[in-house]
Amino acid sequence: MTPQLQQAIKLLAASNLEIETFIGDALEANPLLEAGALSQDRDGPEGDGNDIPRDEFTADQLIALGQGEGDAPLDLDPSSLDTDRDTGDGMSASDAEWGSASRSAGGEDLPDLAETRAGEISLSEHLEAQIGALAVNPKEAFCARHIVGLLDDAGYLSADLREIAYDLGITLDEAEDALTVVQMCDPSGVGARSLAECLEIQAREANRYDPCMAALLDNLELLAKGEVARLKRLCNVDDEDFADMLRELRSYDPKPGLAFLPSSSEAVIPDVLLVNNAAGGWDITLNEETLPRLIVNRSYYVELSAGSPDPEAQNWLKEKLADAHWLIRALDQRQKTILKTAAEIVKQQDGFFRHGVSHLRPLTLREVAEKIEMHESTVSRVTSNKYLHCERGCFELKYFFTSGVGSSDGEGASSEAIKARIRALIDAEDPKKVLSDQKLVDLLQEEGFDLARRTVAKYREAIGLGSSSERRRQKKLNSL
Numbered sequence: 001m002t003p004q005l006q007q008a009i010k011l012l013a014a015s016n017l018e019i020e021t022f023i024g025d026a027l028e029a030n031p032l033l034e035a036g037a038l039s040q041d042r043d044g045p046e047g048d049g050n051d052i053p054r055d056e057f058t059a060d061q062l063i064a065l066g067q068g069e070g071d072a073p074l075d076l077d078p079s080s081l082d083t084d085r086d087t088g089d090g091m092s093a094s095d096a097e098w099g100s101a102s103r104s105a106g107g108e109d110l111p112d113l114a115e116t117r118a119g120e121i122s123l124s125e126h127l128e129a130q131i132g133a134l135a136v137n138p139k140e141a142f143c144a145r146h147i148v149g150l151l152d153d154a155g156y157l158s159a160d161l162r163e164i165a166y167d168l169g170i171t172l173d174e175a176e177d178a179l180t181v182v183q184m185c186d187p188s189g190v191g192a193r194s195l196a197e198c199l200e201i202q203a204r205e206a207n208r209y210d211p212c213m214a215a216l217l218d219n220l221e222l223l224a225k226g227e228v229a230r231l232k233r234l235c236n237v238d239d240e241d242f243a244d245m246l247r248e249l250r251s252y253d254p255k256p257g258l259a260f261l262p263s264s265s266e267a268v269i270p271d272v273l274l275v276n277n278a279a280g281g282w283d284i285t286l287n288e289e290t291l292p293r294l295i296v297n298r299s300y301y302v303e304l305s306a307g308s309p310d311p312e313a314q315n316w317l318k319e320k321l322a323d324a325h326w327l328i329r330a331l332d333q334r335q336k337t338i339l340k341t342a343a344e345i346v347k348q349q350d351g352f353f354r355h356g357v358s359h360l361r362p363l364t365l366r367e368v369a370e371k372i373e374m375h376e377s378t379v380s381r382v383t384s385n386k387y388l389h390c391e392r393g394c395f396e397l398k399y400f401f402t403s404g405v406g407s408s409d410g411e412g413a414s415s416e417a418i419k420a421r422i423r424a425l426i427d428a429e430d431p432k433k434v435l436s437d438q439k440l441v442d443l444l445q446e447e448g449f450d451l452a453r454r455t456v457a458k459y460r461e462a463i464g465l466g467s468s469s470e471r472r473r474q475k476k477l478n479s480l
Contacts, residue, residue, distance in 0.1 A: 143178035155257025169356015
């Protein structure tokens, strides 16, 4: 891939914080770029802006005037990324379409976005990778991921579960279940709301949580005061057992999250803002407060060009001008792509934003890509590291995607929900009449789920349940 194509792909996947850093580095590297706010006479409805030198327009103004496409040395229309040839980076694109931009705007002075990314994995990334296998259904997984986003650097949850349940539109019991999923993750102790709970989680995992250990954890303040004799009485243990309990306690990690990259290194800044409008619909806007508006300093370019007759200097200036135009156009196209993708997600998940996570529907990248006529890999990059802020909180765009299977009502159902249903049917089966995979298919079809027998078998194996013959033998052994 050309350097410009590589940078464009990284721009799509970058968060607002990374883009802010990228722009700052670009401003230092390119003397023709400037960051400035629009004045009233440039942005007011009464003027068309024709008195402003054309190269000093922002990208938004160029697009509004219909003149932003022609002079940009690089067109970042997402449809140009949808050609058949695979670049090897997971993005289908044509090098030829980007080649002229690479030659005219070398991009060697543009900072590499990869340099702004952390080289270590964060606690949230580590936990989110585990949630899918632990949650019973997508609803629970969604809530668990939301809780992960609220953990502090040490892995503790300071937010009130009642408030979390209210924000997500779920019951307190459902919020407790989601927190349990988080507390089942590695490292042991994350998701705790206190030091005692953190140590209790680790004790349970080590199979050392008994009434004596429970009494010790309930009275940690006495341990801090050195009241050993009183603690031994409360725990009902002798000196040897008490010393063993203390050794066990000291082996636990009171701050399990600190082994990972601190979350403060990458603050969550929403890219998309969603609010209700008077008509009962949604107003979707980009959060532009963190991103400076870029303009080309045309007068400085003319001044430098007139004062530097050397051909090499003239070529350098032309490259910088091309770089500036490319970056303005690339950032503008990135914003349009994010907004277009977010708007379709809001449309598909309207029930969630109005009623809560119980109305979260199955949604795939392919479905959104087809609706907005973009490549699936483009949607994947656009939703990576992007956050949407609404009345229910701040959510990463990728959280709104869950896999699903067909159902008679046309809405589909999450594959995780189907797995949970299969588990429930098998748990309730008569030991004398164990359900075959075909019988499971029939029962699920009666509930409106269109599944093949091999799909049911795959889901059954994925949740660790044996075949009907294996379960029959196991149930006979259990009955002896």
